[in-house]
Amino acid sequence: MKTIILGVGNKILGDDGVGIHVTDELKKHIKDPNITIDDAVTGGMNLLELLLGYDKAIIVDAVKTNEGEVGEVKRIPLDNFSTMHSCNPHDVSLTEAIEIAKKMGEEKIPQEIIIIGIIMKEIPCEFKEKLSKRIEAAVPKAVEMTLNEIKKDIKISI
Amino acid sequence: MKTITIDPITRLEGHGKISIFLDGKGDVENAYLQIPELRGFERFAQGRRAEDMPQITSRICGVCPVAHHFAATKALDAAFNVDPPSAAKKLRELMYSGYYIYDHILHFYFLGGPDFVVGPDAPAAKRNVLGVIEKAGLEIGKEVIKHRAYGQKITAILGGKATHPVCGLPGGVSKGLNKDEVKDIKDMTKSCINFAQFSLKLFNDIVLQNKVYVDLILSDPYQLKTYNMGLVDKNNKTNFYDGKIRVTDQQGKEKVKFDVKDYTKYVAEHVEEWSYIKFPYLKSVGWNGFKDGKDSGIYRVGPLGRLNASEGMATPLADKEYKKMFETLGGKAINSTLAFHWARLIELLYATERAMELVNDPEITSTKIRNPVGEPGEGIGVTEAARGTLIHHYKLDKKGLIDKANLIVATTNNSGAINMSIRDAAMGIIKKGKVNDGLLNMVEMAFRAYDPCFACATHTLPGGMPLEVNIYDNNKKLYKTMRQNL
Numbered sequence: 001m002k003t004i005i006l007g008v009g010n011k012i013l014g015d016d017g018v019g020i021h022v023t024d025e026l027k028k029h030i031k032d033p034n035i036t037i038d039d040a041v042t043g044g045m046n047l048l049e050l051l052l053g054y055d056k057a058i059i060v061d062a063v064k065t066n067e068g069e070v071g072e073v074k075r076i077p078l079d080n081f082s083t084m085h086s087c088n089p090h091d092v093s094l095t096e097a098i099e100i101a102k103k104m105g106e107e108k109i110p111q112e113i114i115i116i117g118i119i120m121k122e123i124p125c126e127f128k129e130k131l132s133k134r135i136e137a138a139v140p141k142a143v144e145m146t147l148n149e150i151k152k153d154i155k156i157s158i
Numbered sequence: 159m160k161t162i163t164i165d166p167i168t169r170l171e172g173h174g175k176i177s178i179f180l181d182g183k184g185d186v187e188n189a190y191l192q193i194p195e196l197r198g199f200e201r202f203a204q205g206r207r208a209e210d211m212p213q214i215t216s217r218i219c220g221v222c223p224v225a226h227h228f229a230a231t232k233a234l235d236a237a238f239n240v241d242p243p244s245a246a247k248k249l250r251e252l253m254y255s256g257y258y259i260y261d262h263i264l265h266f267y268f269l270g271g272p273d274f275v276v277g278p279d280a281p282a283a284k285r286n287v288l289g290v291i292e293k294a295g296l297e298i299g300k301e302v303i304k305h306r307a308y309g310q311k312i313t314a315i316l317g318g319k320a321t322h323p324v325c326g327l328p329g330g331v332s333k334g335l336n337k338d339e340v341k342d343i344k345d346m347t348k349s350c351i352n353f354a355q356f357s358l359k360l361f362n363d364i365v366l367q368n369k370v371y372v373d374l375i376l377s378d379p380y381q382l383k384t385y386n387m388g389l390v391d392k393n394n395k396t397n398f399y400d401g402k403i404r405v406t407d408q409q410g411k412e413k414v415k416f417d418v419k420d421y422t423k424y425v426a427e428h429v430e431e432w433s434y435i436k437f438p439y440l441k442s443v444g445w446n447g448f449k450d451g452k453d454s455g456i457y458r459v460g461p462l463g464r465l466n467a468s469e470g471m472a473t474p475l476a477d478k479e480y481k482k483m484f485e486t487l488g489g490k491a492i493n494s495t496l497a498f499h500w501a502r503l504i505e506l507l508y509a510t511e512r513a514m515e516l517v518n519d520p521e522i523t524s525t526k527i528r529n530p531v532g533e534p535g536e537g538i539g540v541t542e543a544a545r546g547t548l549i550h551h552y553k554l555d556k557k558g559l560i561d562k563a564n565l566i567v568a569t570t571n572n573s574g575a576i577n578m579s580i581r582d583a584a585m586g587i588i589k590k591g592k593v594n595d596g597l598l599n600m601v602e603m604a605f606r607a608y609d610p611c612f613a614c615a616t617h618t619l620p621g622g623m624p625l626e627v628n629i630y631d632n633n634k635k636l637y638k639t640m641r642q643n644l
Contacts, residue, residue, distance in 0.1 A: 012202065012217050041217050041322075045264065045306065100287055104300050127202035 003150060004054040004110075005030075007039040008047065008061040014124040015135045019060040022116070022142045029143075035150060048097040052108040058149050059094075060142060062135075063117030070121055071134035073141045075149075078113040116146050176601060178584050184591025188448070189581035190433070191573075191605065203563035208234055208534065208554050212326040215550065215565070222568075224257035224313060224323055225543035226550075228399065229565075231326030233550040236419065237537025238328040238558075245524035246330035251399040252343070252516040253316035253325070254541070258398060258509035259350055260309030261544040262461075262502050265609050266357065267302045270499045273603050274365045278374065285599075294360060305353040308346040312513065315339050330528030340517055347513045351475070354507035358479055361503055366486065375496045376487070379586035380604065383408045383450040383493045384575050385440060385457035388464030389542045390415075395472040396464050396508065398542040404467045405440065408452055410490025414442065418540035421549060425566075426455075428574075437574045438566065448578050456574035459546030460608055461501035463572075466491040471504065473511035479504045495579050498607040534558040543568045545609045569610045579604040 007023030010016045020039040027037050040050055051057040068074065078095065101109055118138050131139070181187040199218075206214065212230040216223035228250055235242060242250075265271075268287045276289035284292075291299035316335070317323030325331045335343070365371045374380070385408070389401040394412075403421065405413045416424050427436035428445040439445045439455030446454045457463070471477040483500055484490060492501075516522060534554035541548050546568030553562040569576075583604035587597050 010217060012214060041223070045268075045303075046310075049307065049310070096286070100291075100299070101303070103288065103291065103296070104303055106303075126198045128198065 001055045002034050002036070002053070003056045003058065004036045004038065004051060005058045005060065005146060005150075006047075006050060007037075008041075008043070008059055009039075010041050011039075012127055012129060014126060014128045014130065015120055015122075015132055016062055016124045017129075018062050018118045018131055018135050018139065018142070021131060021136075021139050022060045022118075022146065025139060025143045026146060029147065030150075044093060045097045045100075047094050048101060048109075051110055051113070052106070054110045056112045056114075057110040058114050058116060058146055060116045060146060061118070062120055063115070064120055064122075065117075066121075068119045070119060071138040072119045073138050073145055074117045074119060075145060076115040076117050078115060114149055116142055116149070118142055176580060178581075178588070180588070180591060184589075186581060186585040186588050189584050189601075190577055191580055191610075199565060200563050203552075203560045206560050208237060208552060208558050208560055209328060211550070211552065211560065211563070213322075213324060216323055218565075221261075222543045222545070222548070224254060224317070225541050225548050225568075227317070227323040227326050228254060229539045229541045229543075229548045229550040230552075231328065232400075232539030232541065233537040233552050234328035234539070235537065236539060237535055237552050237554050239532035239535060240329040240529050242330040243524070243526045243529055245334070245521045246527045246529075247400070248516050248519055248522055249316060249331050249334065249527065250326065252513055252522065253313055253323070254399045255509045255513035255516065256309050256312030256316065258309070258505065258544060259312065259354075259513070260306045262506040262509065263302060263306045263309065263353075263357075265544070266499065266502055266506070267306075270502070270606055270609065273599075273606070274371060274499065275360070278371075278599065278603060293364075298360075301353055301356070305350050308350055312343050312346060315343060327528060329531045332528075334525055334527050335523055337523065340523060343517045344514070347510060347517060350510040351507070351514060354503070354510045355475065358503050358507060361500060365500075375494050379582045379600070380495045380579070381493045382458070382495055382575055382578055382582070383452075383491075384454070384578075385413060385443070386463040386466035386491055387457045387459050387547055387571065388467035389540065389547065390468050391472060393472070394469040395477075396468040396470075396505070396542075397472065398505075398509070400541075403540065403547065405457060406467045406491060408491055408493070410466060413440070418549060419538050421538065421540075421566075427566075433573075435570055435573045438571050439574065448574060448581070450575075450578060456578070457571070458575045458608075459542075459568055459571040460498060460544075461505050462492060462495075462498045462607075463546060464542060465501045465504065471508045473508050473515070475511055476504055476508035479507060495604060495607045498609075502609075545569065546571050569608070572608050572610065576605050576608050576610060579608070 005023060005026060007019035009019040011020045023037050023039050030037060038050065040047060098109060118135060120135060176189060176191050178189045179187045203211070211234065212227045215226040215230045218226055267290055272285040272287065272290050275293055276285050280289065317325040325333050385405050387403060387405045389397050390404045391397045391401045394404065402415050403418055404415045407413045414424055424441055425438050426441045427438050429436055440457060443453065443455035450456065465480060471480045483504060484492065487494065487497060534556065536553045538549065538551045548568050549566040551564040552560055555561045580601055583600045584597065587594065587600050
């Protein structure tokens, strides 16, 4: 089984880049030919293209929602994730992209897509590389939850 | 005063927020689009190695990484006083053409096009790419996906990751092309030329053959008589990668033409307290508020701005389509905001033809792709991002570190015009305080044509297309809220 773990966000926009901070950390723990770890400042169609051909995809990303607390980490199966977000105003959302691709007969869409979402209330608008305290504190939890995701499916020594 | 706030905008993530101000009679007085511009770039850039800027700035936005990458690279060419070898310039422009191919396809079929192809009156749920496919056929959908991916692949072959180009260096590029790659790009480009022609035919059959749509394009709420700006080559033909900045007036006559290094002599920025976004205008005309006409320095960039600002396309098929557009819509300048969509398709065709010229050039496989750099100084670089003129301006210290950095992005160049287009669309539909459901769509159509670039943003839950309209009474008390998906 081939899995991709993708950190999504913008590392030069503070908390927006938390997903990539998480995948940077994961790279230190995971060395398995069946697991790809990558990052992307993109969404929608571009994001979908990066997922094609894998059996399972785990997307680690900042999520803005009214529910929950800042810095909380949630596991969200894609079916429950009716986001309009694509990280990219000129694109469709990931769920739309998947719907389109399915209609087109695309067969390489991962069977399972999980989002590990780090909750925040504000969308960062200022250039910086550091995470805020509460979001930085969420990184270990997000790393742990992502590792749990792959432990379920693949026997690997971490 | 009553205030109607539409927030956020369908299909536009960022924090785009529209406020519509009504006068005492309940008619539209003004409308503003508030975009929280990304702040602190200058401070962020200060002290960094100049040669990192093409990589850093390509991360500013997930939409235009290639445009930022090369605006930065060209600013560094100037700052290090180096002229890249001819082959390097061609490689950069070829990659740039790939970027236009995927970006323009995406906009037409996924974002702007549905309003036309499916129809402006169609329910919102149908006005998307799936609606386009339903109307045009499943096979078309496959072609859309395929050619968008070709554009991405061409970009990736030349620049590393399509979303993260790494090839631009001051004085040239880091990677050339081998013969196999040339063949791949040729095959894909050939297919893209056909697809671009097909897209124009689709536009012709579905939009231009339908009087209702043509009337809509030419209708008053969508007319804006601004100046137009775009890069042109030595023959005043549109170019995306290089050239001089040309500005034409409401009749299509040249107002000014200048090198980007002199941009501060010609362009100034107006500031409004309600927005972080600045409003650039032509210095020689001056800022006269949110007005169009020859006495207002506001100008437009992007596909229609570029085509108005040029005297044609440098490739034969695109030039034919260029002439057809101006003949059909009544000559220069075309002032209809909705004509941006048509112009975008003509540019798509040009990008494919230009890519073919470049990939067929024997020099494209040259290994002389970089010249040695000189001493660090000051440099300004310009490219035409898909959505308009993009300028990067850096001052370097003696060690080659960034001392000062300033960016003027495409959406900023269009910011004055976007606000006016929103206002005019709203005026057409809000009368005496009465707002009907058509408002949101008409307003959206007005600014979606510009394909404005908002900041990259985090995921927003819950999903769907959240839309909120707040209507305030004279005392600014909320008395009505219209919402969807919230």
